[in-house]
Structures are given as C-alpha cells and as structure tokens.
Amino acid sequence: MVVQTAARQADVGTSNVPGEETILSVNNIEVIYDHVVLVLKGVSLTVPRGGIVALLGANGAGKTTTLKAISNLLQAERGEVTKGTIEFNGDKVQALSSNALVQLGCIQVMEGRHCFEHLSIEDNLMSGAYTRKDGAAAIRRDLEMVYEYFPRLRERRRSQAGYTSGGEQQMCAVGRALMSRPEMILLDEPSMGLAPQLVEEIFEIVKKLNEQEGVSFLLAEQNTNVALRYATYGYIMEAGRIVLDGAADELRENEDVKEFYLGVGGEGRKSFKNVKHYKRRKRWLA
Amino acid sequence: MDALYLMFVDPFVQMADAPDFFLQVLWEGLVSGVLYALIALGFVLIFKSSRIFNFAQGIMVVFAALTLVGLYEMGLPAWVSVGVTLLVMYGLAMCVERVVLRPLVGQPDIILFMASIGVTMFLIGFGEFVFGGENKVMITEALGIPTGAIELNPFDGFVLIEEKDLTAVIMAVLLVLGLLLFLNKTAMGRAIRALGDDPQAALSVGISLSQIWVLVWFIAGVIALATGIVWGARAGVSFALEVIAYKALPVLMLGGLESVAGAIIGGIAIGLLEKIFEIYWGQPLLGGNTETWFAFILALVVLLFRPQGLFGERIIERV
Ligand SMILES: Nc1ncnc2c1ncn2[C@@H]1O[C@H](COP(=O)(O)OP(=O)(O)OP(=O)(O)O)[C@@H](O)[C@H]1O
Ligand SMILES: [Mg+2]
Numbered sequence: 349m350v351v352q353t354a355a356r357q358a359d360v361g362t363s364n365v366p367g368e369e370t371i372l373s374v375n376n377i378e379v380i381y382d383h384v385v386l387v388l389k390g391v392s393l394t395v396p397r398g399g400i401v402a403l404l405g406a407n408g409a410g411k412t413t414t415l416k417a418i419s420n421l422l423q424a425e426r427g428e429v430t431k432g433t434i435e436f437n438g439d440k441v442q443a444l445s446s447n448a449l450v451q452l453g454c455i456q457v458m459e460g461r462h463c464f465e466h467l468s469i470e471d472n473l474m475s476g477a478y479t480r481k482d483g484a485a486a487i488r489r490d491l492e493m494v495y496e497y498f499p500r501l502r503e504r505r506r507s508q509a510g511y512t513s514g515g516e517q518q519m520c521a522v523g524r525a526l527m528s529r530p531e532m533i534l535l536d537e538p539s540m541g542l543a544p545q546l547v548e549e550i551f552e553i554v555k556k557l558n559e560q561e562g563v564s565f566l567l568a569e570q571n572t573n574v575a576l577r578y579a580t581y582g583y584i585m586e587a588g589r590i591v592l593d594g595a596a597d598e599l600r601e602n603e604d605v606k607e608f609y610l611g612v613g614g615e616g617r618k619s620f621k622n623v624k625h626y627k628r629r630k631r632w633l634a
Numbered sequence: 635m636d637a638l639y640l641m642f643v644d645p646f647v648q649m650a651d652a653p654d655f656f657l658q659v660l661w662e663g664l665v666s667g668v669l670y671a672l673i674a675l676g677f678v679l680i681f682k683s684s685r686i687f688n689f690a691q692g693i694m695v696v697f698a699a700l701t702l703v704g705l706y707e708m709g710l711p712a713w714v715s716v717g718v719t720l721l722v723m724y725g726l727a728m729c730v731e732r733v734v735l736r737p738l739v740g741q742p743d744i745i746l747f748m749a750s751i752g753v754t755m756f757l758i759g760f761g762e763f764v765f766g767g768e769n770k771v772m773i774t775e776a777l778g779i780p781t782g783a784i785e786l787n788p789f790d791g792f793v794l795i796e797e798k799d800l801t802a803v804i805m806a807v808l809l810v811l812g813l814l815l816f817l818n819k820t821a822m823g824r825a826i827r828a829l830g831d832d833p834q835a836a837l838s839v840g841i842s843l844s845q846i847w848v849l850v851w852f853i854a855g856v857i858a859l860a861t862g863i864v865w866g867a868r869a870g871v872s873f874a875l876e877v878i879a880y881k882a883l884p885v886l887m888l889g890g891l892e893s894v895a896g897a898i899i900g901g902i903a904i905g906l907l908e909k910i911f912e913i914y915w916g917q918p919l920l921g922g923n924t925e926t927w928f929a930f931i932l933a934l935v936v937l938l939f940r941p942q943g944l945f946g947e948r949i950i951e952r953v
Contacts, residue, residue, distance in 0.1 A: 421837055424740055450840025462835035464828045475828045478821060479840040524839060 368396040370435075371532055371564045372418065372454070377432030379410075379417050381425065387413050389588040390432070393566075395532070400558055400565040402575040402596065405585035411568035412459050414585070415534045418566075419456035420446045436532070451479045453531035459540065459568070461517045463524075465510025469501055472509050472520050476527030487527070494523040497553055515546040522553070526563075533557075535567040539574060547571065551578045576600050645914035654791025659913050660906060665799045667905020668806035669861055669878065674885040674897035675813060676854040681891045682830030683850050684735060684843075686746040690753040692879030694855060697757045698723060699862030699871045703773055704765040712776035716859070723855025724848075731847045739843070758873070767873075772866035774798065779867060802864035809860055810898060813853070817894065822849060830892065884933035904929045 372395040379388035388410050395401045403411050416422045417429050420442070434442050436454050444452070455476075464472050473494055477487045495502040498519045504512050509520055518538055525533050535554065539547040555578055557563045569575035576582055582599045584592040592605070599605050649656045673691060680688045701722050705715035734749045774781060780797035787793075817823035822845075829836040829846055837843070858879075862871070865878050885904050889896025908928045916924030 419838065421834070424834060424837060426740060445842070446837050447840045447842040455840065456838045458835060458838050462832050462838070464831040464835060466831050467824070467827055471824055471827070474821070475824050475836075475841070476839050478825050478842075521835075528840060 368399075370394050371397040371399075371437060372566065373435045374414070374418060375433045375435070377414075377417055377434065378430045379413050379422065379427055380430050381427045383426075383428075387427070387588050388417065391585070391588070391590055392432075393583050393590065393593070395564055395566050396581075397531075398558070398562055398564055399581060400554065400567065400579045402572075402579035402582040403566060403568045403585060404570070404572050404575060404582055406570065408587075409585040410588045411585055412536055413588075415456055415536050415566065415568055419454065419534055420444060420449055421456060421458075447479060450528050450530075453529070454534070455525045455528050455530045455532075456534040457521045457525045457536060457538070459536035461514070461521045463509035463512075463517045463520050465508065467509055468506050469509055469512065469516075469520055470505040473501070473505075473523050473527050476524035479528055482529075490527055490529065494526050497526075497557065498523050514541050515543075515549070518542065518546075518550055519553075522550070526557070526561075530563060532564040532566070535565055537568055537570065539569060539571040547574055554578060572605070640919060641915070644918075648914060652791065653789045654787075654793055657788060658793045659909055661793065661795060661799075663906035663909030664902065665802055665905070666881070666909070667902035668803050668810070669865060669901075670881050670885050670905050671898045671901025672806045672809055672857055673861055673879050673882040674889060674901045675810060675894065676857040677882055677886055678889075678892060678894055678897045679813075679826065679850045680854055683826050683846050684746070685743055686735075686750055687743075687891070688854065689747065689750040690757060691854060691858065691882065692876035693754045693757045693761075693873075694723075694726075694858035695862045695865070695879050696871070696873050696875045697726075697761045698855065698859035699772065699866045699875060700761050700765045700770065702859065702862065703770045703866075703871055706773045706776060707770075712773055712778075715773075716777070719859055720856065723859060724852050727848045727851035727855055730851050731844055735847050736844065769870055769872040772863060772871050774867040777863065779863075798864070798867050802867075805860055805864060809857065814894070822846075826850060881929060884929035887933035888936055904932070907932065 374391060374393050376390045376392050377388055378386065378390060380386050391410070391414055393401070393403070393414075403414060405411050413422070413427065416425070416427065418434055418436075418441075422428060429442055433440055436449070436452060439452070441449055441452070441454075446456075449455075464475060467475065470491075473491060474487070477490070480487060495505075500516055501519055501523055504516055509517060512520065522533070522535070522538070538550050538554070542550070551574055554565060554567070558565060565579075567575060567579065576596045576599055579596045582593060582596050583590050584599070584605065592599070592602070594602070673695075676691055677688055680686055680691075698719055702715050702719045705718050706712055710718065730753060734753060735746075738746055738749055779801050782797050784795045784797065784800070785792055786795065815823075817827060825836070825841045826846055826849070828839075829841055829843070833843075861878060862875060865875060869875065881904070882901070885897060885900040888904065889898075889900030908925050911928050912922065912924045916922050916928070
C-alpha cells in the first residue's frame with residue numbers, strides 16, 4: 349500500500365517467478381531457542397509482491413518459528429536468529445523491533461488468534477492502528493473498510509472479544525492486522541479449530557484482501573488442501589527445513605504431497621526422508 | 635453478655651445517636667480512601683503492563699514530595715517546582731525503563747520484583763543524598779492549597795471539613811477520572827489495556843513496550859507527586875510518607891492486582907472501613923491504633939474466600 353521509491357525498487361530482488369518483484373525474502377536462517385535448541389536449520393523462502401504463499405508442514409515443523417523470526421517476535425520467547433538474513437522490501441529487517449517492522453508494513457497474525465479478550469471487538473481493531481500517524485480520519489475510514497470485509501465484526505463490535513466465537517476472533521485478529529495498513533500479513537494457521545465452512549470463509553476474505561487491497565500473504569497452515577487452493581506458491585517444511593517447494597498447482601499434483609499431506613493414498617503420513625524419488629532441495633545452494 | 639453487647643450493639647447505637655459524628659468519620663475515611671485508590675491504581679497500571687509488583691511506589695511518593703520541597707527551597711516558584719518535579723518523575727520513568735525493565739524483559743516475575751526493590755533502595759539513597767534526610771514541611775500555602783475548615787450542620791450537629799482534605803479528595807477524584815478517561819478513550823490507554831490482556835499479541839500489532847512502560851511509570855510518578863503533596867500537607871514530608879503507599883497492598887489484595895475498578899472501589903472501601911472500625915470498635919475495645927493493621931486482616935480474610943480478590947478480572951475461558 350505504500351508507494352515505493354524508484355531507487356528502492358531497483359535493488360529489490362526477483363522472486364521464484366522471473367520478472368516478479370519480491371516483497372519478502374528469507375535467506376538461509378537458523379533459529380535457536382534458549383541458546384541451545386536449534387529449531388530452524390537453514391530456511392529460505394521468498395514472497396512476491398501481491399502473492400499468497402503457503403508455508404506447509406506438520407506439527408512442530410517450524411512454521412510458527414519461521415513467521416516469528418520474520419516479525420521479530422522471537423525475543424519474547426527467548427529465541428534468536430543466529431544465521432541468515434531477512435529482507436523486507438529490499439531492506440534488512442532482522443535488527444528491527446516488531447514495532448518498527450509493523451510501521452514498515454509487515455504484520456503478523458498469531459497462531460491461536462490472540463485477541464485482547466477483555467477489550468471490545470472495536471477496541472481490538474483500533475489497537476491495530478497503534479503505529480499509525482496518519483490521523484484519526486484515515487483510521488476511521490479503515491475501520492469502516494474492515495467492517496465491510498467482516499460484517500460480523502460490525503455486529504459484534506461492542507462485545508468483549510473473549511466472548512465471541514472462534515471464527516469471529518479469527519476475523520478480529522485479521523481485521524486488527526489490517527488496521528495497521530500492512531503491505532504484507534504473516535498469517536499463522538488461520539484455519540485452526542474452525543469448522544470447514546468458516547475456514548473457507550476466512551480464506552475467501554484473504555483472497556479478496558489480496559486482490560483488492562494488494563496485501564501480500566505468507567500463510568502457515570497444516571490444512572494443506574485449503575492452503576494450496578488459495579496460494580500461488582507453496583513451501584513444505586519438515587523438522588526445521590524446507591523440503592519441497594513449487595507452484596501451488598504443481599504441489600497439488602505432486603505424488604508425495606498427495607500422499608503425505610492431502611490424505612490421498614494409503615499408509616498415512618510418513619516423512620519425506622523415506623521417499624526414494626524425493627531429493628531434498630537446497631535452494632540456497634542453487 | 636457485656637462484651638457481646640459492646641461488640642455487636644453498642645457501636646450501632648452510637649452511630650444512630652450521633653449521626654453527625656458518623657458523617658465526620660465517613661468523611662475522614664473517604665479522604666484516606668480516595669488516596670489509597672489513587673495509589674492502588676498506579677500499582678495496577680504497572681502490574682498490568684509489565685507484570686511488576688512495584689515495590690518502589692511508596693518511596694516514589696517520598697521522593698516526589700522531597701524533590702518538590704527541595705526545589706522550592708532552592709528558590710524556584712512553587713508551580714515551577716511542580717513542573718520540574720514532573721520532569722524529574724518523567725526522567726525517572728525513562729531511567730527505570732532503560733536500565734531496569736528493558737534488560738530484564740522476559741525474566742521471571744520474582745526478578746522483576748527484586749529489581750523494583752533495587753529501585754526503592756536507589757531512590758532512598760539518592761533522595762537523602764540530594765535533599766538531606768531531615769523532615770520537611772510541605773509547601774501547602776505556596777501551592778495555594780487552602781488551609782481553613784468548613785463547618786457543616788447536618789442533623790442539628792456539626793461536621794468539620796478541613797479544606798486541605800477537601801483539596802485532597804477533589805484532586806484524587808479528578809486524577810482517577812482523568813486516568814479512567816485516558817485508559818478508555820485514548821489510543822495509548824487502549825494500548826495499555828491491550829498489553830495487560832495479551833503481551834504477545836500487543837507486540838505483534840506493533841505496540842511498543844518501551845513507550846508503554848515509560849508512560850505507566852510516569853503515571854505512577856504523577857500519582858506519587860499528587861499523593862505526596864496532599865498527604866505531606868497533613869503529615870509532613872519524611873520517609874514515613876512511604877507508609878501510605880503500603881496501605882495500597884491490602885487494597886490490591888481486596889481489589890485484585892489487575893482490576894482498575896477493584897483498585898478504586900477497594901481503596902475507598904478500605905479507607906471507610908478502617909476508620910469506622912477504629913472509631914467504633916478499635917478505640918473503645920482494643921485501645922485504638924487499629925488503622926495500622928485492620929486493612930491487612932480484612933484483606934487476608936477476603937483472600938481466604940476469594941483468592942483472586944473481590945474484583946479480580948473475570949478470567950474468560952473458552953476452548
Ligand atoms: N519457545 C520455545 N522454546 C523451545 N522450543 C520451542 C519454542 N517454541 C517452539 N519450539 C520448538 O520448535 C519446534 C517448531 O515449533 P513451531 O511452533 O515453529 O512449529 P509449527 O510448525 O508452527 O507447529 P504447529 O503446526 O504445531 O503450530 C518445535 O519442535 C517446538 O517444540
Ligand atoms: Mg505453529
């Protein structure tokens with residue numbers, strides 16, 4: 349949503365599709381918790397401007413850790429990026445606080461929604477505008493916009509967020525992020541604990557936000573099926589590494605993905621390590 | 635029989651017999667009560683936004699009052715001294731944030747508590763070093779606080795209201811209302827409440843911990859100065875002033891550490907109850923001086939039955 353200067357655009361790298369401009373690139377990062385637990389072992393990914401990229405993988409694969417590394421929320425959990433770089437709009441952003449990153453236009457919607465439960469829905473949304481300096485009128489306009497995307501939030505705007513339904517809380521969390529006028533949203537497991545129909549509803553809104561507001565998304569999901577229908581590109585993580593990536597429709601047709609993540613085929617989930625024709629890709633070496 | 639009568643009947647007979655005196659007692663209770671409420675509010679704001687039980691609140695009252703009087707004695711006009719003292723309290727808030735809170739972020743609560751004891755020790759030493767250890771007199775008149783008394787005549791009797799106390803009540807009420815407005819109507823206030831609810835989410839939307847911490851410690855500083863002025867006007871400015879802040883502890887036990895409403899209602903309730911108990915039970919039956927401990931006993935009794943305090947924020951649970 350922010351206008352780029354020409355100079356800045358010049359040194360923005362390219363994404364996985366040639367000719368597309370990159371908004372976010374993560375280059376071979378390592379994350380260590382508590383100074384000893386190595387959780388990310390060299391993760392690289394890129395998100396093109398205006399894209400929806402899915403980060404897939406089972407429990408504990410490291411999706412949340414990756415998103416938190418990007419948004420600089422690891423420190424509060426005694427985690428640390430020890431290697432690699434993260435660039436947003438071509439600028440290195442690891443050293444920034446989450447506050448500064450939100451001001452640059454990159455915001456995270458945390459796993460498990462994390463609404464401010466004693467605050468009203470409207471106060472929740474307004475708290476998303478904390479970093480803005482463009483005045484009350486602009487903020488009110490965006491509040492209206494959020495209510496247009498999420499009519500249910502308008503109905504519940506005076507309710508304490510803690511007493512609204514899971515779906516409403518997820519909408520509240522996304523709406524709250526929107527209030528910061530982001531260029532990019534890091535969306536962590538939006539489908540968690542929601543009925544299939546609601547999941548669909550949330551993803552439809554993500555798509556609309558992407559198309560109409562130009563917001564880029566990196567979304568972490570266990571729900572591979574839905575995520576790959578809405579995303580343009582996907583990365584699959586396992587045990588702290590990216591083990592496979594590709595265009596969303598390719599991934600959907602990929603036999604291994606079908607077998608292990610889409611629930612097609614026989615023996616349930618196994619590790620990619622056990623699959624003969626799979627070769628781990630080390631993208632950062634390529 | 636006699637003891638039972640003295641305990642359960644006589645006090646009420648006296649209240650009914652001399653309603654004007656009862657009003658006087660209520661008024662005195664209210665004066666301390668609003669101040670307890672104000673201080674408790676300072677505690678609650680700091681606790682909600684940084685999980686620190688701020689042991690230093692008491693000494694901040696002394697420090698603010700000492701600074702104010704000290705500056706005045708150096709020759710600054712009274713209101714300029716107030717302004718400079720506010721600046722000093724702001725500086726203190728920034729130092730605490732920079733030197734204590736920021737390096738200790740994410741540490742266990744007990745460490746933060748110990749750190750606030752450290753701040754206390756520092757303020758005692760620093761205050762004595764700069765302004766000396768001897769008692770001072772609050773610059774009540776220079777600040778234009780009236781010192782007369784108003785006589786009211788309800789029930790054909792009379793109630794004496796000291797203008798100093800009236801000033802204290804008005805100021806405390808205004809400050810409490812101002813704080814409530816601030817918390818509920820401004821973006822910063824909303825951010826303080828948000829941080830109290832879910833620190834991680836607050837970080838994720840870009841709420842800056844540093845900004846909020848400086849702000850709440852500054853608010854605590856303003857509260858400390860206000861209480862220092864009005865309580866100092868009654869009791870003089872010495873390190874004994876600290877005691878008033880410790881009265882906030884039972885208030886917090888009663889009201890719950892996280893509840894703004896609890897701090898206000900709990901503070902006023904304790905102010906009233908301890909005064910009533912002292913006059914009608916303490917003095918005739920226990921030889922007086924019950925105000926020093928009554929509130930703590932009351933709070934302990936309440937805690938036995940409601941560990942979260944009377945007004946502890948309702949914990950919202952859903953899966
Ligand atoms: N604060 C922490 N301290 C130590 N280890 C952690 C911490 N947070 C996560 N981990 C570990 O890091 C690994 C990756 O966790 P992460 O939450 O990133 O996975 P995830 O892919 O998001 O999983 P899920 O789908 O369950 O959300 C896990 O093995 C987890 O135990
Ligand atoms: Mg996760």
